[in-house]
Amino acid sequence: xxxPDADVLSPLTxxxxxxxxxxxxxxxxxxxxxxLLPAAVLHPGSVSDIAAAVGHVFSLGERSPLTxxxxxxxxxxxxxxxxxxxIVVKMESLRxxxxxxxxxxxxxxxxxxxxxxxxxxxxxETLKYGLAPKSWTDYLHLTVGGTLSNAGVSGQAFRxxxxxxxxxxxxxxxxxxxxxxxxxxxxxxxFYAALGGLGQFGIITxxxxxxxxxxxxxxxxxxxxxxxxSFTEDQEMLIMAEKTFDYIEGFVIINRTGIxxxxxxxxxxxxxxxxxxxQSDGRVLYCxxxxxxxxxxxxxxxxxxxxxxxxRLGYIRSTMFHTDVxxxxxxxxxxxxxxxxxxxxxxxxxxxWLNLLIPRSSIQIFAKEVFGKILKxxxxxxxxxxxxxxxxxxNRTSVVIPDEEIFYLVGFLSxxxxxxGHGSVAHxxxxxxxxxxxxxxxDIGMKQYLAAYTTQQQWKAxxxxxWETFERRKHTYDPLAILAPGQRIFPKASLPLSL
Ligand SMILES: Cc1cc2nc3c(=O)[nH]c(=O)nc-3n(C[C@H](O)[C@H](O)[C@H](O)COP(=O)(O)OP(=O)(O)OC[C@H]3O[C@@H](n4cnc5c(N)ncnc54)[C@H](O)[C@@H]3O)c2cc1C
Numbered sequence: 001x002x003x004p005d006a007d008v009l010s011p012l013t014x015x016x017x018x019x020x021x022x023x024x025x026x027x028x029x030x031x032x033x034x035x036l037l038p039a040a041v042l043h044p045g046s047v048s049d050i051a052a053a054v055g056h057v058f059s060l061g062e063r064s065p066l067t068x069x070x071x072x073x074x075x076x077x078x079x080x081x082x083x084x085x086x087i088v089v090k091m092e093s094l095r096x097x098x099x100x101x102x103x104x105x106x107x108x109x110x111x112x113x114x115x116x117x118x119x120x121x122x123x124x125e126t127l128k129y130g131l132a133p134k135s136w137t138d139y140l141h142l143t144v145g146g147t148l149s150n151a152g153v154s155g156q157a158f159r160x161x162x163x164x165x166x167x168x169x170x171x172x173x174x175x176x177x178x179x180x181x182x183x184x185x186x187x188x189x190x191f192y193a194a195l196g197g198l199g200q201f202g203i204i205t206x207x208x209x210x211x212x213x214x215x216x217x218x219x220x221x222x223x224x225x226x227x228x229x230s231f232t233e234d235q236e237m238l239i240m241a242e243k244t245f246d247y248i249e250g251f252v253i254i255n256r257t258g259i260x261x262x263x264x265x266x267x268x269x270x271x272x273x274x275x276x277x278x279q280s281d282g283r284v285l286y287c288x289x290x291x292x293x294x295x296x297x298x299x300x301x302x303x304x305x306x307x308x309x310x311x312r313l314g315y316i317r318s319t320m321f322h323t324d325v326x327x328x329x330x331x332x333x334x335x336x337x338x339x340x341x342x343x344x345x346x347x348x349x350x351x352x353w354l355n356l357l358i359p360r361s362s363i364q365i366f367a368k369e370v371f372g373k374i375l376k377x378x379x380x381x382x383x384x385x386x387x388x389x390x391x392x393x394x395n396r397t398s399v400v401i402p403d404e405e406i407f408y409l410v411g412f413l414s415x416x417x418x419x420x421g422h423g424s425v426a427h428x429x430x431x432x433x434x435x436x437x438x439x440x441x442x443d444i445g446m447k448q449y450l451a452a453y454t455t456q457q458q459w460k461a462x463x464x465x466x467w468e469t470f471e472r473r474k475h476t477y478d479p480l481a482i483l484a485p486g487q488r489i490f491p492k493a494s495l496p497l498s499l
Contacts, residue, residue, distance in 0.1 A: 055177020072146025091116025175478025
């Protein structure tokens with residue numbers, strides 16, 4: 001492949017600068033399973049720098065092999081934020097200076113955040129005003145532009161929808177190098193295209209995100225089930241109820257007894273004697289995870305509401321654990337695990353993750369096959385499983401979801417620290433492939449989230465009837481297929497589509 005040298009980029013006058021020595025660092029991501037070396041790294045000093053760089057590549061025409069990938073925090077799983085021989089835009093260079101909270105004046109509060117800002121910094125800033133975004137991801141060291149290019153899903157999505165349902169306005173640099181402000185009222189087609197758009201239509205340089213009053217504290221509760229049907233029945237009842245918890249997730253525990261001991265370090269059992277007698281006996285267990293917000297003076301009301309809600313659930317009574325933490329501690333919980341894993345050298349290992357969206361009508365047969373037959377041993381990482389409501393997802397965005405009122409997010413978040421055996425990439429991929437094959441053969445209407453398809457045929461199948469719109473939007477906003485080449489959806493005319 002022809003790799004452009006610095007001369008190709010020299011006509012550009014920038015507030016920031018290009019570097020070349022750090023290209024290898026931009027050829028890595030959280031997935032740690034593939035590497036595409038870029039030609040140059042842009043550290044933008046302004047939005048104009050991004051527009052100038054993309055506009056310049058556009059002006060070189062389709063015969064130029066140059067592409068441009070926005071890189072958030074590089075937490076993609078399979079090269080999605082990389083660009084072989086292209087330009088990687090380090091979006092984090094533009095954070096901080098433009099983070100602005102607006103409240104009062106008769107409009108609902110919002111924050112204007114740069115596309116490269118980490119969600120944890122958005123939270124720190126908004127908390128200064130007693131406010132916070134409504135919808136989250138489980139982990140906050142991800143960027144605003146990165147999660148909005150996917151969907152951004154967590155345990156608040158049942159109430160508020162994913163993060164893409166909580167954006168009022170975007171500023172975008174299109175694949176032609178134009179800077180466009182868009183919202184449901186202005187340039188709406190580009191607005192909806194970019195939300196969940198996998199970086200295909202433009203680079204998000206600013207997002208206006210809806211805020212709500214932030215609680216000071218949350219009661220964080222975990223209860224266990226051994227029966228999958230009652231676990232999911234309770235989850236569904238809770239996400240549909242008017243008065244309910246504020247966060248509803250769940251995870252699967254396969255053949256692992258130690259996890260209950262882990263809980264005892266940070267979670268208090270409701271009944272210590274009963275809890276100490278509980279034996280998992282190698283059963284597959286299902287943990288329902290919930291929170292309820294409170295501020296301190298309303299602790300009694302919160303406890304009454306929690307008690308009333310829990311009394312309606314069918315969990316194993318001796319397995320009720322809870323802890324009270326600040327809202328910040330709760331939202332930033334995965335970072336606490338990150339710090340521990342980093343210390344053990346277990347963070348920067350390959351992550352052969354598989355994230356699926358499963359229609360409610362198939363979740364029981366899915367569980368029977370996957371947790372009963374395919375996964376026999378404890379997984380090398382959490383297995384998330386929780387339902388969300390389709391009505392909270394806007395079908396004008398580019399996000400692809402199953403066609404059913406309730407569907408489940410099921411995340412197999414494996415780490416692969418060893419080269420062979422149970423902890424290897426090969427082992428995890430073999431299980432992932434079996435799970436996907438089962439879904440395809442049983443034709444259960446599964447859609448992948450954070451998918452890493454390698455051919456346009458696979459992407460067409462993923463988008464189904466929505467492919468036509470996706471393709472039309474690509475021709476409109478990035479006609480030369482300059483942007484986010486690592487998604488491997490649209491090859492640039494002169495580039496072969498291979499890794
Ligand atoms: C530990 C961990 C936990 C996670 N938990 C969740 C979760 O709970 N829910 C969830 O939904 N996801 C979750 N994710 C996945 C996360 O949404 C993706 O990793 C996503 O890619 C965001 O990461 P990033 O900000 O580093 O973006 P990157 O990986 O750098 O980029 C992702 C894609 O978006 C493009 N892109 C990046 N910035 C922009 C921009 N400003 N404008 C346009 N395109 C852009 C890139 O080119 C790339 O194609 C998790 C990931 C990790 C590592």
